Amino acid sequence: LSRQVDMGITSHICLPEELPWIQGGAEEFSGRTADDNARLKMLFSAKEAVFKAFYPIEEIYLDFVDACLIYDEGSTSFRGELRKSASAEFPVGTRFDVACELQQDYIVASLFLRQSSS
Numbered sequence: 001l002s003r004q005v006d007m008g009i010t011s012h013i014c015l016p017e018e019l020p021w022i023q024g025g026a027e028e029f030s031g032r033t034a035d036d037n038a039r040l041k042m043l044f045s046a047k048e049a050v051f052k053a054f055y056p057i058e059e060i061y062l063d064f065v066d067a068c069l070i071y072d073e074g075s076t077s078f079r080g081e082l083r084k085s086a087s088a089e090f091p092v093g094t095r096f097d098v099a100c101e102l103q104q105d106y107i108v109a110s111l112f113l114r115q116s117s118s
Contacts, residue, residue: 004037013044013064015083021071034102043069045109046078046098053111058087069098076101080111 014022022039034042050067054060066084071077082094090113100109 005040007036007040010040013040013047015065015068017068017070018043038102038107039071042071042100042102042107042109043078045107046080046100046111049098049100049109049111050080050096053113054086054090057113058090060084060086062086071100072097 010019010022022043023036024039044064046069047064047067050069051062054062062082062084067080067082069078069080072079076099078098078100080096080098082090082092082096085091086094096111096113098109098111100107102108
């Protein structure tokens with residue numbers, strides 16, 4: 001978390017709806033203070049979790065802008081929505097939650113998808 005990233009990458013990672021949270025200033029998360037840089041890393045990690053959850057089962061490439069993630073204040077997760085269809089089972093508008101926590105010097109992000117009952 002201590003390593004700084006170029007905030008210019010927000011144009012590649014973030015959707016306009018996600019920027020206010022990234023630029024929201026320092027805040028406490030999981031007992032750690034997260035500034036703009038840490039928030040960007042949290043969003044990046046959460047979006048990587050989206051790709052890693054969908055790709056193995058649907059074999060679809062999802063880019064950073066293919067899912068919108070809004071941090072759920074007061075929790076440790078992002079509320080997500082697909083902006084690109086991953087499959088017939090996961091069309092545009094599919095909603096999901098991505099857990100994201102700061103633990104020591106690490107960011108832990110995870111997304112669990114339910115398999116269809118068919």
